[in-house]
Amino acid sequence: MMPIACEMTMTNPRPTPPPKSRRDRNDLQVERRTPHILLAEDDFEMRGLLADALRSRGYKVTEAVSGMDALTRIGPAVYSGMEFEFDLIISDIRMPGVDGLEILAGMHRCEGAPPVILVTGFGDCQTHLHAERLGVVDLLDKPFEIDELYSVLRRVLPPPRD
Numbered sequence: 001m002m003p004i005a006c007e008m009t010m011t012n013p014r015p016t017p018p019p020k021s022r023r024d025r026n027d028l029q030v031e032r033r034t035p036h037i038l039l040a041e042d043d044f045e046m047r048g049l050l051a052d053a054l055r056s057r058g059y060k061v062t063e064a065v066s067g068m069d070a071l072t073r074i075g076p077a078v079y080s081g082m083e084f085e086f087d088l089i090i091s092d093i094r095m096p097g098v099d100g101l102e103i104l105a106g107m108h109r110c111e112g113a114p115p116v117i118l119v120t121g122f123g124d125c126q127t128h129l130h131a132e133r134l135g136v137v138d139l140l141d142k143p144f145e146i147d148e149l150y151s152v153l154r155r156v157l158p159p160p161r162d
Contacts, residue, residue: 035158039091040064059160
């Protein structure tokens with residue numbers, strides 16, 4: 001496995017002062033943006049099906065065709081301390097080059113990293129235990145029902161904007 005280094009330093013933006021009165025608090029509108037998901041899957045058909053299903057539920061989806069492609073998309077945040085662009089990463093485990101467990105291992109070491117959901121067609125007990133130790137949010141064994149994924153998304157992300 002190719003280790004992913006993480007030398008991230010987070011800068012905390014200046015906190016907004018609390019509202020002065022109850023009326024002010026009620027008048028505040030919390031800006032809610034559409035959750036952004038990075039989907040790393042090397043199988044063209046599976047990636048298309050998942051991306052379409054996620055978009056149909058209102059999520060913004062960026063598709064990565066390989067683990068290396070996913071790394072190039074998250075690399076700026078991992079290596080330079082920029083804020084992560086993605087709210088969640090969904091990755092297949094078995095991909096050529098960099099696999100989903102390597103991506104998870106790198107995210108596990110980064111402060112402020114998005115949660116990771118892994119999917120696999122080869123989910124033995126050892127793989128599940130290893131992924132759990134690395135902090136996976138959930139590991140779905142293929143084939144899975146799309147409602148299983150939606151259930152995990154409801155636990156991890158705010159609902160998409162209407």
